[in-house]
Amino acid sequence: xxxxxxxxxxxxxxxxxxxxxxxxxxxxxxxxxxxxxxxxxxxxxxxxxxxxxxxxxxxxxxxxxxxxxxxxxxxxxxxxxxxxxxxxxxxxxxxxxxxxxxxxxxxxxxxxxxxxxxxxxxxxxxxxxxxxxxxxxxxxxxxxxxxxxxxxxxxxxxxxxxxxxxxxxxxxxxxxxxxxxxxxxxxxxxxxxxxxxxxxxxxxxxxxxxxxxxxxxxxxxxxxxxxxxxxxxxxxxxxxxxxxxxxxxxxxxxxxxxxxxxxxxxxxxxxxxxxxxxxxxxxxxxxxxxxxxxxxxxxxxxxxxxxxxxxxxxxxxxxxxxxxxxxxxxxxxxxxxxxxxxxxxxxxxxx
Amino acid sequence: xxxxxxxxxxxxxxxxxxxxxxxxxxxxxxxxxxxxxxxxxxxxxxxxxxxxxxxxxxxxxxxxxxxxxxxxxxxxxxxxxxxxxxxxxxxxxxxxxxxxxxxxxxxxxxxxxxxxxxxxxxxxxxxxxxxxxxxxxxxxxxxxxxxxxxxxxxxxxxxxxxxxxxxxxxxxxxxxxxxxxxxxxxxxxxxxxxxxxxxxxxxxxxxxxxxxxxxxxxxxxxxxxxxxxxxx
Numbered sequence: 262x263x264x265x266x267x268x269x270x271x272x273x274x275x276x277x278x279x280x281x282x283x284x285x286x287x288x289x290x291x292x293x294x295x296x297x298x299x300x301x302x303x304x305x306x307x308x309x310x311x312x313x314x315x316x317x318x319x320x321x322x323x324x325x326x327x328x329x330x331x332x333x334x335x336x337x338x339x340x341x342x343x344x345x346x347x348x349x350x351x352x353x354x355x356x357x358x359x360x361x362x363x364x365x366x367x368x369x370x371x372x373x374x375x376x377x378x379x380x381x382x383x384x385x386x387x388x389x390x391x392x393x394x395x396x397x398x399x400x401x402x403x404x405x406x407x408x409x410x411x412x413x414x415x416x417x418x419x420x421x422x423x424x425x426x427x428x429x430x431x432x433x434x435x436x437x438x439x440x441x442x443x444x445x446x447x448x449x450x451x452x453x454x455x456x457x458x459x460x461x462x463x464x465x466x467x468x469x470x471x472x473x474x475x476x477x478x479x480x481x482x483x484x485x486x487x488x489x490x491x492x493x494x495x496x497x498x499x500x501x502x503x504x505x506x507x508x509x510x511x512x513x514x515x516x517x518x519x520x521x522x523x524x525x526x527x528x529x530x531x532x533x534x535x536x537x538x539x540x541x542x543x544x545x546x547x548x549x550x551x552x553x554x555x556x557x558x559x560x561x562x563x564x565x566x567x568x569x570x571x572x573x574x575x576x577x578x579x580x581x582x583x584x585x586x587x588x589x590x591x592x593x594x595x596x597x598x599x600x601x602x603x604x605x606x607x608x609x610x611x612x
Numbered sequence: 613x614x615x616x617x618x619x620x621x622x623x624x625x626x627x628x629x630x631x632x633x634x635x636x637x638x639x640x641x642x643x644x645x646x647x648x649x650x651x652x653x654x655x656x657x658x659x660x661x662x663x664x665x666x667x668x669x670x671x672x673x674x675x676x677x678x679x680x681x682x683x684x685x686x687x688x689x690x691x692x693x694x695x696x697x698x699x700x701x702x703x704x705x706x707x708x709x710x711x712x713x714x715x716x717x718x719x720x721x722x723x724x725x726x727x728x729x730x731x732x733x734x735x736x737x738x739x740x741x742x743x744x745x746x747x748x749x750x751x752x753x754x755x756x757x758x759x760x761x762x763x764x765x766x767x768x769x770x771x772x773x774x775x776x777x778x779x780x781x782x783x784x785x786x787x788x789x790x791x792x793x794x795x796x797x798x799x800x801x802x803x804x805x806x807x808x809x810x811x812x813x814x815x816x817x818x819x820x821x822x823x824x825x826x827x828x829x830x831x832x833x834x835x836x837x838x839x840x841x842x843x844x
Contacts, residue, residue, distance in 0.1 A: 306747055307746075334743070338749070341747040350763070351762045360748050361748040363758075364745075364750040407747075
């Protein structure tokens with residue numbers, strides 16, 4: 262549970278954030294660089310002395326100017342995963358992980374030592390120094406270190422942003438696992454919509470230090486006209502090892518998607534790029550498409566580059582499709598039309 | 613000390629250097645911290661100016677001839693100087709030409725050799741790791757012991773050794789402020805000068821060689837450790 266109403270003024274820039282997080286799920290803070298995301302996390306953590314206002318986490322007041330309360334950073338129980346990870350270079354991985362339990366004299370934490378090692382696959386890294394870790398490995402250690410500090414809230418400051426695509430792909434599954442079994446409130450900030458879609462439940466959109474939109478991540482992303490990504494929340498029905506095809510249920514429809522490994526959990530999210538969704542006015546008989554889903558056009562967003570984006574509503578799911586304006590005219594598609602959305606079995610993950 | 617005429621000055625020099633370094637670490641550490649990291653927190657322009665002035669003052673002993681520094685210190689510590697009068701009022705003893713006076717003079721003379729390596733170490737460390745430690749629940753003291761000191765250990769070693777070694781080599785300031793009183797202010801550099809003046813080349817050789825060997829040895833140790841510690 263987080264309640265905050267704070268402002269932070271710095272030169273020309275003013276951050277003003279007021280929101281509550283009831284603790285269920287992950288709240289994402291989304292916005293371009295320079296919009297104040299990192300400053301906000303630093304303000305929560307007590308690292309920005311000029312912060313004014315009120316912050317209450319898990320029933321404990323961290324800051325309240327009227328009551329004259331302002332806890333120093335070390336008295337605020339938060340786990341902060343920095344963008345640059347900030348592992349202590351003079352300590353090995355094990356001692357980095359144990360740092361908080363030593364200084365806070367923790368006997369028992371929400372996440373136990375074996376649990377964190379397993380969750381993040383850290384067992385083989387314990388004796389190494391941070392300088393001997395890859396970017397992905399050091400990210401995992403940073404997350405584990407924060408978890409083991411027994412925080413009341415977990416803050417992620419773009420933990421994937423300094424990493425290249427393969428390294429990002431190496432950490433994302435761990436973050437997804439953490440998201441699935443979340444026990445503490447989490448704030449995740451990023452400027453990548455794909456990370457928001459895969460890891461967060463609620464999204465606050467930030468611009469120039471202010472919250473401009475607040476809502477369920479999938480819905481907000483769907484309503485955002487500039488966003489090409491959408492998510493299908495699916496339940497695994499069956500996975501066929503030979504064909505590497507997973508049958509999954511999304512709303513009332515069953516989709517078949519390619520998955521070289523058995524999906525690790527029953528419920529997961531499939532990221533769909535609007536450029537991969539083909540539209541047809543009737544079922545295609547002779548095509549390689551494995552999935553053709555009946556749906557309705559809810560919104561047409563014409564672009565000025567000869568392309569247009571269509572918001573589609575199916576039975577219990579929503580998708581976006583990007584087609585050319587020429588196709589739109591050829592079909593004569595308008596809002597309310599029934600169409601079939603062709604979704605390839607191979608769904609690209611990531612960005 | 614009749615077995616070797618240099619033993620007295622050697623012991624006195626070691627004592628002076630050790631006390632000077634301990635004092636400088638106590639005074640110099642907060643000063644270096646403030647120079648390296650104190651200003652970022654308080655961004656007022658006034659603070660910036662003060663910092664520049666303090667930085668220049670700390671570096672002054674590097675460029676001033678020791679005799680000039682010694683001359684001013686003598687003026688201050690003498691019976692008519694402000695510091696000297698205050699000291700006489702406090703203890704009844706004169707400060708100039710005493711061991712205590714020598715310690716104070718040495719501390720000023722060797723200040724940059726302690727403050728600059730520490731300041732560089734703190735600056736290159738930056739605030740990132742301290743913030744990480746705070747966010748993990750370490751208070752200022754725990755952060756200092758568990759993060760700052762181990763992280764800056766090469767800086768502390770360099771500061772300690774350079775401060776010690778530089779105090780060993782001081783001559784001009786001692787001559788001005790301390791004079792040549794056996795077991796009180798007669799350090800090795802003065803003793804060597806004396807021996808040479810009185811044509812005792814043999815004894816001067818012995819004493820010089822000891823100082824040369826010792827200085828060389830500790831510098832080797834410092835550079836060796838620094839090499840090792842820089843590969844974290």
